Amino acid sequence: MDKFALEVFSDLSERLNYNLPGFPLYAKKGALHQFDRFAAAYHWHPDLEFIVVLDGEMDYYVNGQTVHLDKGNGIFVNSKRLHYGFSAAKSDCTFLVIVIHPALLGENTLAGKAYLEEKFASGTDDYLLLSSQTSWQHAILLALTELYDEVHSNEGNLLRLLSQAVSICAGIADHIQQAPGNPNDEQVWMTIRKMTRYIHQHYDAKLTIDEIAAAGSVCRSRCCELFKKHVGWTPNNYLTRYRLQKSCEMLKETKMPVGEIAMPAGFKRQVIFRMCSVNN
Numbered sequence: 001m002d003k004f005a006l007e008v009f010s011d012l013s014e015r016l017n018y019n020l021p022g023f024p025l026y027a028k029k030g031a032l033h034q035f036d037r038f039a040a041a042y043h044w045h046p047d048l049e050f051i052v053v054l055d056g057e058m059d060y061y062v063n064g065q066t067v068h069l070d071k072g073n074g075i076f077v078n079s080k081r082l083h084y085g086f087s088a089a090k091s092d093c094t095f096l097v098i099v100i101h102p103a104l105l106g107e108n109t110l111a112g113k114a115y116l117e118e119k120f121a122s123g124t125d126d127y128l129l130l131s132s133q134t135s136w137q138h139a140i141l142l143a144l145t146e147l148y149d150e151v152h153s154n155e156g157n158l159l160r161l162l163s164q165a166v167s168i169c170a171g172i173a174d175h176i177q178q179a180p181g182n183p184n185d186e187q188v189w190m191t192i193r194k195m196t197r198y199i200h201q202h203y204d205a206k207l208t209i210d211e212i213a214a215a216g217s218v219c220r221s222r223c224c225e226l227f228k229k230h231v232g233w234t235p236n237n238y239l240t241r242y243r244l245q246k247s248c249e250m251l252k253e254t255k256m257p258v259g260e261i262a263m264p265a266g267f268k269r270q271v272i273f274r275m276c277s278v279n280n
Contacts, residue, residue: 014043016099019151023158024101025165027151031094032058032087036248039086042196042231047099048120048169049077050130051085052144056093058085063126064230074130074141076172079120081127082189082230098144100165119173122186126179128172140171191216192226196238203243209235 007015016026024047032038042061051060052074060067060075062083069075069085074095077083079102087093102120106112130137147164150156198215199207212235213223227235 014045016045016047018101020156020158023161024103025151025161026097026099027148029054029094029096029148031092032056032085033092035086036245037086038090038092040084041245042082042084044080044082045099046079047101048079048172049083050096050098050100050140050144050168051075051077052096052098052130052141054094054096056091058087058093058095060085060127061232064232065126066232067127067129069129072132072141074144076128076130076140078124078126078176079116080122080189082192083127096144096148098147098168100169104162104165105169115173119176124176124179128176136171136175140168143168143171188226188230191218192230195223195227195235196231199235199239199242203239203246207239212239 007017016024018024018026019028026047032040035041051069053069053071055071057068057070060069060077060083062075062077063081067075085093085095101107102116105116107116128137130141132138132141143164147161147168150161150164195212195216198212202211209220209223213220216223216226218226223235227233227238231238233241
């Protein structure tokens with residue numbers, strides 16, 4: 001398998017390359033070793049996402065919480081939740097990822113939009129773990145595998161794919177619970193996206209926490225609190241990780257001599273070169 005690249009924009013949203021043009025369904029097989037440092041990028045999208053672990057194990061971060069996934073099990077991630085899979089121990093894990101856009105679930109109809117708002121909006125569970133030991137969850141895990149096989153068959157049937165996708169999401173909708181949290185949740189995520197966007201746009205300059213906080217119109221302490229709770233890192237740690245990611249990308253993609261590459265502020269070329277070499 002080749003590198004598993006995620007196209008993530010400065011607000012952390014991901015643009016998915018769906019398998020079939022005009023049919024917003026994504027079904028692919030991946031492995032953690034395909035990502036730098038065995039960790040995908042933080043991202044979100046309006047689509048509903050499913051992960052099925054085929055071999056190995058991984059941790060999965062969703063909206064400030066980290067859960068563990070073992071072989072044969074999986075997870076459902078609700079719409080517009082910040083998430084990513086990783087292995088802190090840098091051990092490999094192979095998995096299926098199935099992503100279903102709400103457009104396939106009747107988003108463009110009045111009844112469908114109301115149903116999706118009821119079942120998959122910000123007031124419901126951020127995620128559901130899928131265990132092979134629970135009958136309804138096991139049925140969804142099997143259905144996800146069947147959907148993947150249908151997508152990659154030589155005679156994929158669009159109506160069958162649509163039926164499978166709707167059935168899987170209906171099974172989740174039957175069990176998802178209302179989870180009303182802070183009424184300002186949407187505002188919180190908008191603030192985080194503004195701050196991460198600012199980091200992505202200015203990572204190659206000297207940045208202070210006060211500047212990052214100002215991008216989100218919050219104070220320094222609130223900035224640190226939001227990053228720690230919802231992103232899992234301090235603003236400085238997030239900035240350092242992003243700088244390292246971009247520096248490694250430059251080293252891989254350029255044909256220029258290492259000594260001629262402009263590095264982000266505060267980074268030593270030799271250190272980045274060693275770290276990128278170790279991580280690949």
